[in-house]
Amino acid sequence: MNNNHLEKQIRELGKANIQELPPLLRSRQDSIYASLATIVQDPVEKEKKKRIYPKIAAAVSVAIVLSVMLTAVYPPALANALKQLPWIGGIFERADDIGLQAAQRLGLITRPNSSDTHEGITLSAEEAVFDGNRLAFSVKREGDELEGKLAGVTIGEDGKPFLAKGAITSAEVLIDGSSLEEFSDGHWEAVPFLTWTEGKEQSTAIFELVDSSNLGITKPFPDQFVLTVTLHLNGIDTPYVLEIPARKVTENSIAVPDIRAQAQGWSLTLQKLEYSPLTTRLLLNIEQETDGDHTDFNTLGFEVKDEQGLVLKNISQKALLSSNRSQDVNLLIEPFEKYPNMLTIRGYLYEFEDSKSKSGAFKADSSGNPVKHYIDGLEINVLVK
Numbered sequence: 001m002n003n004n005h006l007e008k009q010i011r012e013l014g015k016a017n018i019q020e021l022p023p024l025l026r027s028r029q030d031s032i033y034a035s036l037a038t039i040v041q042d043p044v045e046k047e048k049k050k051r052i053y054p055k056i057a058a059a060v061s062v063a064i065v066l067s068v069m070l071t072a073v074y075p076p077a078l079a080n081a082l083k084q085l086p087w088i089g090g091i092f093e094r095a096d097d098i099g100l101q102a103a104q105r106l107g108l109i110t111r112p113n114s115s116d117t118h119e120g121i122t123l124s125a126e127e128a129v130f131d132g133n134r135l136a137f138s139v140k141r142e143g144d145e146l147e148g149k150l151a152g153v154t155i156g157e158d159g160k161p162f163l164a165k166g167a168i169t170s171a172e173v174l175i176d177g178s179s180l181e182e183f184s185d186g187h188w189e190a191v192p193f194l195t196w197t198e199g200k201e202q203s204t205a206i207f208e209l210v211d212s213s214n215l216g217i218t219k220p221f222p223d224q225f226v227l228t229v230t231l232h233l234n235g236i237d238t239p240y241v242l243e244i245p246a247r248k249v250t251e252n253s254i255a256v257p258d259i260r261a262q263a264q265g266w267s268l269t270l271q272k273l274e275y276s277p278l279t280t281r282l283l284l285n286i287e288q289e290t291d292g293d294h295t296d297f298n299t300l301g302f303e304v305k306d307e308q309g310l311v312l313k314n315i316s317q318k319a320l321l322s323s324n325r326s327q328d329v330n331l332l333i334e335p336f337e338k339y340p341n342m343l344t345i346r347g348y349l350y351e352f353e354d355s356k357s358k359s360g361a362f363k364a365d366s367s368g369n370p371v372k373h374y375i376d377g378l379e380i381n382v383l384v385k
Contacts, residue, residue, distance in 0.1 A: 090104055090109070090126070090127055090138075091126055091127060091138035091140070091199045091200070091201075091204050091206065092104045092109060092127050092129070092136070092138060092206075093105075094199065094200040094201075095138075095199060095200065095206055097136075097206075097313075097334065098313075098334045098335055098336075098337055099136075099277065099278040099279050099315075099334050099335050100129070100136060100206070100278070102277045102278065102335065103129040103136075103277065103278055104127075106277055108129050108131075108249045108250065108277065108278070109127045109128065109129045110127070110128050110129070110245065110247070110249075111126070111127065111128075112125035112126075112127075112128050112137065112242070112243065112244050112245060113125075114242045114243045114244065115242070116240040116241055116242060118236055118237075118238040118240065119236055119237075119238075120143050120144060121141065121142070121143035121146065121166055121233065121236060122141070122142045122143060123139055123140070123141055123231060123233075123240045123242065124139065124140050124142070124242075125137055125138070125139055125229075125242045125243075125244055126138045126139065126140050126204075128244050128245070128246060129249065129278060130221075130246040130247060130248055130249065131248060131249065131250040131252065131276040131277070131278040131279060132211065132220075132221070132223065132248045132250065132252060132276070133210065133211055133252075133274065133276065133278070133279045133281045133332060134208055134209065134210045134211065134278065134279055134315065134316070134332060135208070135209045135221070135227065135244070135246050136206060136207065136208050136278075137206075137207050137227075137244050138199065138204060138205070138206050138207070139204065139205050139206075139207065139231075139242070140203060140204050141166060141203045141204070141205075142203070143166065146164070146165065146166045146203070147164065148162075148163075148164020148165065148166065148167055148202070149164060149167055149198055149202040150166065150167060150168060150198065150202065150203050150204060150205045151167070151168055151196050151197060151198040151199075151204075151205035152167070152197075152198050153167075154167070154202075163234050164234065165233075165234055165235035165236075166233050166234065166235065166236065167233065167234045168196065168205065168231055168232070168233060168234075169232045169233065169234050170231075170232045171194050171196070171207075171229060171230065171231050171232070172229075172230045173194050173209065173227055173228065173229050173230070174227070174228040175221065175222075175225050175226075175227055176222070176225045176226055177228070180192050180193070182219075183212075183213075183218050183219045183221070184212075184217070184218050185217055185218060185219070187217050187218070187320070189320060190212050190215055190217055190218045190318070190320055191212075191218075192209055192210060192211065192212050192218070192221075193209075194207060194208070194209050194229070195207070195208050195209075195316075196208070207229070208315070208316070209227070210315070210316040210318070210330075210332055212318050212330050214272065214281065214283045214328075214330040215283075215318065215320045215328050215330050216328065217320065221246075223247065223248040224246065224247045224248070225246050226243055226244070226245055226246070227243070227244040227245075227246055228241065228242075228243055228244075229241070229242045229243075229244060250276040250277060250278065251276075252274050252275060252276045253274070253275045253276075254272070254273070254274045254275075255272070255273045255274075256271065256272055256273075257270050257273060257382055258270070258271060259380050259382060260380075261377070261378055261379055261380045262289070262377075262378075263375055263376060263377030263378040263379075264375055264376060264377065264378065265288060265289050265290055266286065266287070266288060266289065266347065266375055266378050267286070267287040267288075267289055268284065268285070268286050268287075268345070268347055268378050268380060269284065269285040269286075269287075270282060270283075270284060270345060270380050270382065271283045271284065271285055273343075273382065275335065276335070277335060278335065279315065279332055279333070279334065279335060280304070280312065280332070280333045280334065280335050280336070281330070281331070281332050281333075282302075282304070282329075282330075282331040282332075282333070282345070283328065283329070283330060283331075284302065284328070284329040284331060284345070285322070285326060285327070285328055285329070286300060286326065286327050286329060286347065287325055287326035287327075288325045288326070289325075290325075294324070294325075295358040295359075296349060297319070297321070297327050298358070298359070299349045299350040299351075299352070299362075300319075300327075300329075300347065300348075300349060300350075301317070301347070301348050301349070301350060301372065302314075302317070302329065302331055302345060302346065302347055302348070303345070303346045303348065303372075304331075304333055304343060304344070304345050305343070305344050305346075306336060306338075306340035306341075306342065306343060306344070307340060307341055307342045307344075308340075310336070310337075312333040312334045312335075312336065313333065313334050314331070314332070314333050315332040315333055315334060316330075316331075316332040317329060317330070317331050317332070318330045339384075340384055341383070341384055342381055342382065342383055342384060343381070343382040343384060344379060344380070344381050344382075345379065345380040345382070346374055346375075346378065346379045347374070347375045347378040347379075348372040348373055348374045348375060349372070349373045349375065350362045350363075350370050350371065350372060350373075351363040351370075351371045351372075351373060
């Protein structure tokens with residue numbers, strides 16, 4: 001790449017990042033839908049129905065080497081601008097999330113081009129990706145004299161946590177103008193909810209909204225919609241409104257293995273397995289074979305790993321009682337980095353800090369992680385074809 005060509009890309013990037021404040025939702029709905037059809041993306045190869053885990057070619061090392069070379073040749077201002085190019089870096093690429101990193105590499109992300117400014121502080125939606133199971137999008141905050149985190153508490157010089165000015169305090173979302181309650185058919189426990197975590201930089205955050213329709217009582221998210229997000233920041237009176245165009249960009253592989261395991265009075269069934277480059281999704285049913293202590297459902301957790309022992313990080317676990325003794329579980333986890341030959345699903349129980357209690361805080365080990373008691377024999381092995 002010569003200097004003239006590179007500088008031309010930077011100029012074009014600068015033009016693309018010029019943003020205006022979003023008008024009201026109703027007046028923009030039609031124009032946003034029109035833009036969805038024109039989003040340019042890298043083509044994604046369709047997966048075969050029987051193959052659950054695709055092979056994803058990694059190009060991270062090339063991007064790192066190129067980034068180092070360009071930083072050495074060009075001044076810091078230009079190097080920082082280069083990081084805005086999708087093939088060099090981004091909030092998703094720097095996230096501790098295999099699926100979001102894969103979405104970046106495969107060219108699946110889109111640029112919402114939505115921002116809002118109040119009292120000298122601007123929030124802008126930077127990236128978004130949707131695979132039908134989870135919608136993820138990143139937000140960046142810009143403004144003067146903002147030293148605290150956008151997401152979560154900041155630790156002060158005295159070692160005490162506090163909520164800094166400009167930190168997120170709450171959020172509400174609409175899908176095509178409808179509340180999330182309309183997707184739950186009156187079951188409050190199945191209502192999808194928006195979560196957020198801090199990015200690698202304290203001025204960034206990553207949001208996620210997970211579809212719960214696997215549980216059978218909620219409506220699935222549309223393949224294409226507009227998510228309206230209202231964010232409240234600490235110390236800022238006026239809420240921020242961002243609009244995130246979402247469109248399913250993956251062809252997911254689905255298997256219905258219907259495999260069952262029984263142990264120690266529990267019965268675990270894997271009813272459905274769905275995979276995309278962004279997520280792995282499982283529908284499980286867990287049942288107590290006798291009328292035992294139903295509060296044990298509140299401490300149930302599940303672990304998924306490959307034959308090498310690599311454990312996937314849980315993204316979301318939502319459960320719904322299907323009877324007095326059984327529970328359906330919609331489990332969303334990260335995808336595998338490498339194609340596995342076998343998956344292993346294990347059930348475990350958390351332990352409460354107060355061993356005599358059936359509620360409260362979970363007991364933690366010396367590293368701060370919750371103590372897990374694996375249910376011996378409650379394990380399902382799935383061959384990946």
